[in-house]
Amino acid sequence: MAKPKKQPRPKAVTPKGFRDYFGQEVSQRTEMLRTIADVYHRYGFDALESSAVETVEALGKFLPDVDRPNEGVFAWQEFDEGGNGDWMALRYDLTAPLARVYAQHRNDLPTPYRRYAMGPVWRNEKPGPGRYRQFYQCDADTVGTASMAADAEICAVLSDTLETVGIPRGDYLVRVNNRKVLNGVLEAMGLGEDVAARDNVLRTIDKFDKVGEAGVRELLTKGRLDASGAFIDGVGLSDDQAEPVIAFLTSKAADTAGTLANLRAAVGDSKIGADGIAELEQIGALLDAGGYGSDRIEIDPSVVRGLGYYTGPVYEAELTFEIFDEKGRKRQFGSVSGGGRYDDLVKRFTGQEVPATGVSIGVDRLLAALREKGRIAAQATGPVVVTVMDRDRMADYQAMVAELRNAGIRAEVYLGNPKNFGNQLKYADKRNSPIAVIEGGDEKVNGIVQIKDLILGAKIAESATLEEWKERPSQFEVPRGDLVAKVREILDSQD
Helix, strand or coil, rough: CCCCCCCCCCCCCCCCCCCCCCCHHHHHHHHHHHHHHHHEEEEEEEECCCCEEEHHHHHCCCCCCCCCCEEEEEEECCCCCCCCEEEEEEEECCHHHHHHHHHHHHHCCCCCCCEEEEEEEECCCCCCCCCEEEEEEEEEEEECCCHHHHHHHHHHHHHHHHHHHHCCCCEEEEEEHHHHHHHHHHCCCCCCCCHHHHHEEEEEHHCCHHHHHHHHHHHHCEEECCCCCCCCCCCCCCCHHHHHHHHHHHHCCCHHHHHHHHHHHHHCCCCHHHHHHHHHHHHHHHHHHCCCCCCEEEEECCCCCCCCCCCCCCEEEEEEEECCCCCEEEEEEEEEEEEECCCCCHHHHCCCCCEEEEEEEEEEHHHHHHHHHHCEEECCCCCEEEECCHHHHHHHHHHHHHHHCCCCCEEEEEECCCCHHHEEEEEEECCCCEEEEEECHHHHHHCCEHHHHHHHHHHHHCCHHHHHHHHHCCEEEEHHHHHHHHHHHHHHHHH
């Protein structure tokens, strides 16, 4: 009889494009999201937690085709005897679910509906360095009003959020543009309803931050050589046709009035272009009234991301301070948030245009920025560790840790093998614990505890002389009743 084949053990490997988050990262994200939620709540936005799974039909543009049913999203088909089960997918952002929620519950929701949402989203895309298939987003949106006051408010809440989490004024800029102005530029170019040509122009404009003015001009006309020496075909426009795009992209002036004047010249006689400029003017005036100057929020026509998706104003929050990349080169940190007005999204469900505007913050990007600025500790402080000198007295140690916890101090009892006391201190060190509490048999009899300041002890061990060590002891003997007070005193001195 053949010997049964041994089942191979599964590999303990994170799926490609995903990662695990451990205690410190989870705690830091939770704290930052709580801070952001406080800002959103202060602005009057209500929390919404929608399903992580949507029908692919509701997600819209990522509807799977026959050959690639998972293109763009993680999707699967529900079992159905006739093979006609619904396609389901993990949400790829928090905006598409909002459109579905509003369309489904619009008769019960206030108008305008103001909501914020936070949580993971999933993209079935090729992963790369710093690019994962699961990541967190943090959104705020207003649905049901066409007023530019809603767009100005989104810009203001974004500015306030960045400052509240720890990005100081001067280290960020919220930049505002308008899709309608670009539509006016396309009209001025004489493209009319040529959808293919308009799409080609939009794709070219989106490369402005990479190739600059000269590169865009070449790509709009005859084409250009890229950095590798390969020739990229141009859109084929004449120099005269390309000029309005260049005027649009380079229209930023020293002040808002100058920028708007340059934009008026770029759109010519286009009505929709003039409407977009009027909207930017309204947003600027509303922000000025709220005390948001150009050092925080500015009109900037070079913001071109998402112009193919949004229908009116678009916003981007850029962090302007410099960091070093993986090759040691200086560069700006870059964008951490984007958004805009999307008046067509809910219409897919209702058949009626429902104005909406909102912003999404990239949580992981913002956390990385806060670490760069030193606003988040490189290593989180662990709990106070109550060591175990006698395993038969575990109840005494549990009583100590309960007192510390009831006083609001993070604490734990060592639950490993207590035989080797050195291992307990190694454990506390690995946990980055600030304090170890020690009570052996002699301490118990005398009604005292030993409290070891592990942070100070480590500093003294690095460089202190014997005399300095004597003058600055890192271990204290205190009455058992003073345990909580002494621990709190040491913790306060470590801050």
